[in-house]
Amino acid sequence: MRIDHRVVTSAEPSPDAARLRDPRHLPFVVGALALVTLGAFENRATLAILPTVADHLDGLDLFGAAAAAPLVASVIAMVVAGQWCDRRGPAPALLGGAALFAAAQLAMAAAPTIGVFVVGRLTAGVGEAFLDIALTVMIARMLPAALRPAMFGAMATAWVVPSLIGPPLAGAVAEHLGWRAVFAGAIVLMAPAMLCLAPSVRRLRDSAPDRAGASGSTEGSTEGSSSARARHRAAIGSAVLVTLGLAVLAVGGPAAAGDTFRSAGVLALVVGTALVVVGIRRVLPSGTLRAARGLPATVALRGTQAAAFAGAGSFIPLMLTQVHGLRPAVAGLSLTITGLFWAAGSQLNGTRLVQRRTTTVGRMRLSLGLIATGIVGPVLLALDVIPVWCGLAVWALAGTGMGIGSPTLANHVLTLAPTEAQGRMSSAAMLSATVAQSVYVALAGAVLAGGTDPAPRLALVLAVAAVLAALSAALAPRLAPPVSRRRLPNLARR
8 A cells, every 4th residue: 555655634525526425335334323323322321220220130330340351341342353353354353243242142131130231341342342343444434434434423423312311311211111121222223233234245255265274385375374363362362461450459559559459559550550561562553652653653543642631520520529529410510521522623623624724633622622621610620710611611722622633643554554464553543542541540549548638639731731731642643654664564573
């Protein structure tokens, strides 16, 4: 694949260029957006009724496990899905993810105990990871490059309605029909989405090469297959290390801030961070941790962007309740603002005018600048020096910046990655975001857990997130691939 050594800009569509609404693209677009919307509803609805489920199944002691299960499962599943998509194409991963997601909803709907429900949540995390990676690769295979930004913008918008009405709707269903009906309904809604995607799946399966055995001689094929299996096992083992590291961080953070188990908590933070760093190096492109030009820098920025944004957004409701004494329903407005302005930024980023007049580097500088500026609002709110409405208005800038930057990086990964590595590179980018924000939130939680006055600690956590976004903006020029080396970064050599 030929890549211009200058910063990759989006393809400039001709006046008669295709649109997402064109008949040849519409079934895939509708099916993909339906799956994204369904996943968003399931995510928001489950979080809303999870306390009810735990209480009904006498499983409050496993409430935390049920809440964290999808994230734990998704780390390993993303690695598996990326390699599966590269070996067999995205169609098998999509079908497998849909089957697992449906099975998970059935298990949760019929769960007799909280243990079975947690297993269902784990299965749902695997299914959702498979669907996320498969849909991302399908966007690269099914749509022309000029339409990808608009598609990523539409996918971000698909989260808006579920974020706004998902929790109250799930609560109403749980109250009138029982909480099990929430999960049973998701199975029914998946069928039409998969029917829309059926033509795309058939096309992909008919055109997918068998890469597992595509290496020339029999001896070379055997050696190549053995090497691929070894890399596959090593990647999964590394993902397991990352998962263990995140679990240790989640436990060690609060303990490190306490008095009883402070030493053990600090040790857990050190061990957890070490496990994450050692594991993540084997599943990210070579050079990611030093933001080497091209794909490594793209994957690195995906992580720092997510850490800065989620590191701030995760603690804004807490800050509004603890510092300003707002009710949870009012404090939750920050999440609504995030969703609305994220979608607005994604729609703006997907317009042809923006894609023609701007570059990838320019959009990422703007994105990270808006995120850094937007976080200043919550910092000042934590210090109680501006009104709540003013702080949330400034935070809207961060949502807009994330809406611009997230699809820009997702599309840039597909642009730089060779076709045979789009699955692994997409999963690496998603994994970078997931792990970075999880580590930041865990370490920030340790900072917040100690002391009696939360305001200065919240201000510190938010300020560090703003600084991280500002520093990340300086890395934006490294998104351009190197002039002399345009090969895919080695995933194994560090």
